Amino acid sequence: MSDAITRPSPLAWPAAQFVPAPSDAPSAFTLARVDVPTPLDPDTGMWLPAMIASNQLHPDEAALVVDMPETRRSTFVAGRxxxxxxxxVHAPHDAYSPILRTDRGAPVLPHAVAGSVSHKHDAALALMLPRHGLAPGTSMHVGVDLEHRPTARDVARPSIARRILTVPELDALSAFDADPLAQRERVILSFALKEAVYKAIDPTVRRYVRFTEVALQFTGNGLVSVSLLLPELSRSDMTVRAQYSLDDRWIVATAVAETTSGSI
Structure with a gap:
């Protein structure tokens, strides 16, 4: 079989799918997912020029792709x-401007929106929330994480529970001892929620946050409360809300962090 047959079309990227937001998330949440086509030729010269010509990617974004390891290129493009x-949806006049990166790797977006992106090897998920309506002196940032729901095969793999859960969270995990798959899913869900929280608070704290510096408490009605255990936030007016949703394949976790000016 020739290379021309095995290589996908330069424009083989699936259209974005708009994903329902968690039921208790802000009503203005917009979530869009793009799946990564396979196989994707590692030679960016085969498909990047066509994506630029069709306005799918800005040339400045394409320049970032070329400098990345091959394993990162497809997920980065899916994220953009x-x-x-x-x-x-929220800022159509900015939709074709380049989405570059901050010094901490977060997307640089117009001030009119707060946004975040999560990458998996086979898909990327973006979250946008408009900033209009904020009280004066209030800043807002969001975070999103996308994870695969575990399968029975995953149960046999080593658990990350002791690396990411606080002592109370580990104690609560014992409620799932009779159902190893449900227990594994609670661990992955906790990981996803903490990742979303980290992204939402990073523009404020600007440092690596340990998993045990964020504590989660799940309630019986499917809600989750977030406690920040970071010393620099102990007297701040930052509030963080986190939400999650599940479908037959994915765990989606989102977070919103609001801070009153001068409180940090």
Missing amino acids: LAMRAALA
Whole structure:
């Protein structure tokens, strides 16, 4: 079989799929997911120029792709396509501007929106939330994480529970001892929620946050409360709300952090 047959079309990227937000998330949430086509030719010269010509990628974004390891290129592109689709909902005049990166790797977005992106090897998920309506002196940031729901095969793998859970969270995990798959899912869900929280608070704290510096408490009605155990936030007016949703394949976790000016 020739290379021309095995290589996908330069424009083989699936269209963005808009994903329902968690039921208790802000009503203005927009979530867009883009799946990564397989196989994708590692030679960016085969598909990047076409994506630029079709306005799917900005040339400045394409320049970032070229400098990345091959394993990162496809997920980065999927993330930019997902963010562009979500951005077009709230700031259509900015949808074709380049989405670059901060010094901490977060996407640089128009001030009119708060946004975040999560990458898996086979998909990327973007979250956008408009900033209009904020009280004066209040800043807002969001975070999102996308994880695969565990399968029975995953149960046999080593658990990350002791690396990411606080002591009370580990104690609560014992309620799932009779159902190893449900227990594994609670661990992955906790990981996803903490990742979303980290992204939402990073623009404020600007440092690596340990998993045990964020504590979660799940309630019987499917809600989760977040406690920040970071010393620099002990007297702040930052509030963080986290939400999650599950479908037959994915765990989606989102977070919103609001801070009153001068409270940090």
